[in-house]
Amino acid sequence: MKYDVIIIGAGPGGIFASYEFAKKSSLKVAVFESGNVLEKRKCPIDGVNIKTCINCKTCSIMNGFGGAGAFSDGKYNITNDFGGSLHEYIGKEKALELMHYVDDINMAHGGEGTAMYTTAGSGFKKLCMQNKLTLLDASVRHLGTDINYVVLGNLYEELKDRVDFYFNTPVRSLERAGDGYRVITESGEYDCDYCIVSVGRSGSKWLEQVCKDLNIKTRSNRVDIGVRVELPAAIFSHITDELYESKIVYRTEKFEDNVRTFCMNPYGLVVNENTNGIITVNGHSFEDPEKKTENTNFALLVSKHFSDPFKDSNGYGESIARLSNMLGGGVIVQRFGDLERGRRSTEKRIQECTVRPTLKATPGDLSLVLPKRILDGIIEMIYALDKIAPGTANDDTLLYGVEVKFYNMEVELDENLETCYKGLYMIGDGSGVTHSLSHASASGVFAADRIISAR
Numbered sequence: 456m457k458y459d460v461i462i463i464g465a466g467p468g469g470i471f472a473s474y475e476f477a478k479k480s481s482l483k484v485a486v487f488e489s490g491n492v493l494e495k496r497k498c499p500i501d502g503v504n505i506k507t508c509i510n511c512k513t514c515s516i517m518n519g520f521g522g523a524g525a526f527s528d529g530k531y532n533i534t535n536d537f538g539g540s541l542h543e544y545i546g547k548e549k550a551l552e553l554m555h556y557v558d559d560i561n562m563a564h565g566g567e568g569t570a571m572y573t574t575a576g577s578g579f580k581k582l583c584m585q586n587k588l589t590l591l592d593a594s595v596r597h598l599g600t601d602i603n604y605v606v607l608g609n610l611y612e613e614l615k616d617r618v619d620f621y622f623n624t625p626v627r628s629l630e631r632a633g634d635g636y637r638v639i640t641e642s643g644e645y646d647c648d649y650c651i652v653s654v655g656r657s658g659s660k661w662l663e664q665v666c667k668d669l670n671i672k673t674r675s676n677r678v679d680i681g682v683r684v685e686l687p688a689a690i691f692s693h694i695t696d697e698l699y700e701s702k703i704v705y706r707t708e709k710f711e712d713n714v715r716t717f718c719m720n721p722y723g724l725v726v727n728e729n730t731n732g733i734i735t736v737n738g739h740s741f742e743d744p745e746k747k748t749e750n751t752n753f754a755l756l757v758s759k760h761f762s763d764p765f766k767d768s769n770g771y772g773e774s775i776a777r778l779s780n781m782l783g784g785g786v787i788v789q790r791f792g793d794l795e796r797g798r799r800s801t802e803k804r805i806q807e808c809t810v811r812p813t814l815k816a817t818p819g820d821l822s823l824v825l826p827k828r829i830l831d832g833i834i835e836m837i838y839a840l841d842k843i844a845p846g847t848a849n850d851d852t853l854l855y856g857v858e859v860k861f862y863n864m865e866v867e868l869d870e871n872l873e874t875c876y877k878g879l880y881m882i883g884d885g886s887g888v889t890h891s892l893s894h895a896s897a898s899g900v901f902a903a904d905r906i907i908s909a910r
């Protein structure tokens with residue numbers, strides 16, 4: 456079978472690339488996806504019969520139409536300040552233009568009416584500065600998990616007759632074939648002139664192998680490690696009501712490390728995340744008022760950059776996450792007061808806690824899991840946040856660990872997101888260029904446009 460373009464991965468990067476081809480070209484396009492079509496993506500954990508991860512063949516949370524973003528909070532951060540380094544390849548103006556373009560498409564497919572928040576003109580910037588904190592600039596479109604799902608469903612309806620989707624079809628290997636490429640799956644081999652690889656974080660190990668086989672240069676030196684904080688929504692409501700998602704950075708006094716808030720979920724839920732069999736923690740929130748909880752959660756992450764000779768930053772993060780899985784059978788939860796007193800949280804202390812946990816996690820001691828430098832940074836930041844949101848450092852504030860933000864190795868790409876091989880593009884989180892919905896989606900539009908104009 457021969458296609459003009461093959462896209463590997465149906466996450467935001469792959470979806471927006473295929474959308475662009477469908478809208479602006481008559482190219483014959485196929486998308487190969489390891490996971491399921493959207494409506495068949497169901498995690499078997501029901502909290503009753505199945506309480507923890509049973510390691511399905513493909514993870515419905517991470518794989519399938521919509522990619523890792525399908526059940527996410529659907530926060531599209533329109534900014535060059537975080538979420539990826541797309542602007543370093545294509546320029547700041549173009550990157551922002553494409554993020555707005557993606558937003559317009561989302562609005563036209565079920566997202567209209569959802570809120571757009573912005574830090575521009577916010578008084579919190581000054582308040583943060585006065586307390587050794589930095590508020591990063593961004594506009595945030597919050598679709599919410601429910602509307603995000605609707606938008607994905609509508610996009611699929613529009614695309615399915617224009618693009619050949621192969622679900623439950625992981626690509627085993629990718630080879631050069633003449634001037635084009637050959638994509639090899641268990642059910643057959645497919646050739647194409649252009650290939651866009653958009654395999655996200657879950658495909659990072661596979662992509663690493665592809666790059667090794669094809670001799671494409673990569674580098675990997677960063678991982679973010681930390682905890683997810685859960686507290687009564689009222690404590691942060693003056694910030695979340697105005698900004699929804701605030702990215703606040705703190706530089707620690709002791710080690711001069713940067714600690715930052717990440718993925719804030721007002722009135723949301725703390726959830727498990729499975730990356731290659733390792734259980735870490737994450738958060739969700741919903742637009743639907745009926746699904747809102749009384750808590751807000753957000754991550755506090757410390758970035759670790761390694762230098763030579765160490766090259767396996769993700770391996771380092773995985774080892775720490777494995778440690779929490781070993782001690783707690785999954786995610787560990789601890790009251791901030793217990794952490795400060797140097798004792799583990801117990802089932803009884805969590806039950807007596809005034810903050811009701813939204814995730815069933817094992818009460819334990821995060822100081823046995825997180826390296827001192829990281830833990831000290833998190834504690835310092837909790838006290839800094841307490842100055843702009845009093846109550847953050849309360850004894851009953853819950854900390855779930857560990858949260859790890861794995862960064863994919865960065866693939867060597869040119870300003871077109873093209874590898875050293877003509878016609879082979881690598882985009883989205885898998886390429887290391889992006890770490891967010893808006894950047895990944897914009898990278899898909901960009902690569903598709905490059906291919907369309909090269910034809």
Ligand SMILES: Cc1cc2nc3c(=O)[nH]c(=O)nc-3n(C[C@H](O)[C@H](O)[C@H](O)COP(=O)(O)OP(=O)(O)OC[C@H]3O[C@@H](n4cnc5c(N)ncnc54)[C@H](O)[C@@H]3O)c2cc1C
Binds near residue numbers: 738
């Ligand atoms: C719980 C959660 C919440 C999040 N919330 C937000 C948020 O609110 N805002 C935000 O900006 N970001 C959020 N993110 C991150 C965001 O989802 C990602 O940045 C984004 O999905 C990256 O898009 P992508 O297309 O690059 O990769 P992905 O979304 O990971 O998609 C890659 C796809 O490729 C497929 N694949 C992998 N390997 C192969 C292979 N060999 N063959 C075929 N298919 C393959 C996978 O199955 C997957 O479907 C969240 C992530 C998670 C897990």
